[in-house]
Amino acid sequence: MRNQALYIDGESVTREKTAEVRSPWNGELVGTYAVGDAADAAAAVTAARRALADGLPPYRRAEVLVAAARLVGERAEEFAQLLLLEAGKPITAARGEVQRAITTLQLSADEARRLPGESVQLDAFPTGEGMLAFTVAEALGVVAAITPFNFPLNLVAHKIGPALAAGCPVVLKPSERTPLTAGLLVEVLAEAGLPPGWLNLVTGDPAEIVKAWQEDERVAVVSFTGSAAVGWQIKAGSPHKQHVLELGSNTAMVVDADADLDRAVAAAVASGYGFSGQACVSLQRLYVHEDVVEDVLAKLGAAVGALAVGDPADEKTVVGPLISSQATDRVTQWVEGAVRDGARVVAGGAVRDGVLEPTVVTGVRPDSVLLCDEVFGPVVTVVPVKSVAEAITAANDSRFGLNTAIFTNDLGNALEYSRRAEAGSVLVNVAPAFRADHMPYRGVKDSGHGREGVKYAVESLVAEKLVILAA
Incomplete structure (x- = not known):
């Protein structure tokens, strides 16, 4: 001690x-x-x-x-x-x-x-x-x-x-x-x-x-x-x-129709659930092209379900406790409120041994706290979009702007997102929670x-x- x-x-x-x-x-x-x-x-x-x-x-x-x-x-x-x-x-x-x-x-x-x-x-x-x-x-x-x-x-x-x-x-x-x-x-x-x-x-x-x-x-x-x-x-x-x-932030990431879905999902898992989502750049909002959204939901749900949850002393643990029981209660209540408003929990959502399971939610209302505020917990909300242009509008519809990312193989879409995204850093085919300690780092x-x-x-x-x- x-x-x-x-x-x-x-x-x-x-x-x-x-x-x-x-x-x-x-x-x-x-x-x-x-x-x-x-x-x-x-x-x-x-x-x-x-x-x-x-x-x-x-x-x-x-x-x-x-x-x-x-x-x-x-x-x-x-x-x-x-x-x-x-x-x-x-x-x-x-x-x-x-x-x-x-x-x-x-x-x-x-x-x-x-x-x-x-x-x-x-x-x-x-x-x-x-x-x-x-x-x-x-x-x-x-x-x-x-x-x-x-x-x-x-x-x-x-x-x-x-x-x-x-x-x-x-x-x-x-x-x-x-x-x-x-x-x-x-x-x-x-x-x-x-x-x-x-x-x-x-x-x-x-x-x-x-x-x-x-x-x-x-x-x-x-x-x-x-x-x-x-x-x-x-x-x-x-x-x-x-x-x-x-x-703070409520980090957004976009998955284009032509993206490498396995790579995108791996980035979403790393960015959304590392240290139980308790980072300013933790992924919170995942905008996915409607042509691939069901595939992404299936892959993300499976990947999240395989994460080791529990004792932080275990070498395998990825998702441990939030900083306090009050934080756990708050995030759980936010998820439950979204469900009452029509959202669907794809994976997780329960508290096990005091730890909120890594959670994937979809069907969330645009005005939900899960999209509008900073969750600071292991929750990623998936939102289908018809185009990258629609995703840009949705991602920018936030009072925050720290890191944001897009996964795409279309150079034009990558450049358009880089130009129009309202954020301090734009990452293309890189996990949005990425930070190197020597790079410039700022929010808008x-x-x-x-x-x-x-x-x-x-x-x-x-x-x-x-x-x-x-x-």
Whole structure:
């Protein structure tokens, strides 16, 4: 059992009040965390501001991040087991997340060594004759990083790594459901040689801590991953700060009449049911050409029925518990409501040993929550369409726009979908939940603001200062 303290200015700070972290699978106690408050949030910013003033050269940032990546690798199984316990993440997926986090830290080290900057040809015009000009990257300042439960290691790495690469100290608030993995990463970074103040961990009531950072003028950037409602509230409450918001979605995928159906179904299964659909890019809406929809339903139902469901410690498990019983109840009620309105469950739909079976639904009304809102559970809704043009209209009929995909062998349809889809990323014959940690990653509409992906996150955390020299 891990007892997580606050971490402020290089010191572990205990608090009399603590809260429990319990396994989503069996309810067993995994650990506790200290409950900090607004005063702790302010103290963390004070430490971060001092670190910013002291500075840390890029080569040292890179060395720390390389060392941290190595240490995470050495403790990979410890991290994976903690992800299994506190998030209920199937162990195979947990190990995959650990490897991604190592990559994220390595990429961040690379970016620390190649910060943005360019020469400016002032003497391209007479007014600049005899002058030399260039830009240098300067850190924007303290970054407040607020992370969700579903990727408790890699999404924390995606906040911390680019910030440190850019020269920005961090105050971190992880999800209260999964604070222990974040605490272990903070511990590793300290062991890797990160000086005090550069990374501070404050756990506790999210509303109190986030509000303190919203109102603190010393915080320059708020980087948040989570729900759209909370993300936009944070932005509205701190209009003078820089914001990087990675919010929710209800990912759409299209299957054209000429698509490789086996490939498309495999992509749908991987994207819809990995970690029980608890990812921002989890497939939720599957638009299938009416000529092949029955084939897709049959193949998808069979594939979903064959998925291993249950104990996340089992190497074979794909679909484990949702993060809480409340989440399970909510998703189950959404499916039951759709059925009352005329929908048909093709596969799954039941709760077995506390785990919602991977579910396929069709015949859903266009205004159903299963299509309009973010399910964040193992449910894919199949909708027949007459054409790719109709699918584009349907896929765009959403307040979200993160990743979207089309499976087709028609280059014209692929290009048309790529051009017209309202999303941050369009994937052709690639699973919509695909994400490489070095690629640009952004949402449109209610899915976000700003860009992630290590290089692109660094660019959003620095300002390029222009320097002009004249003899």
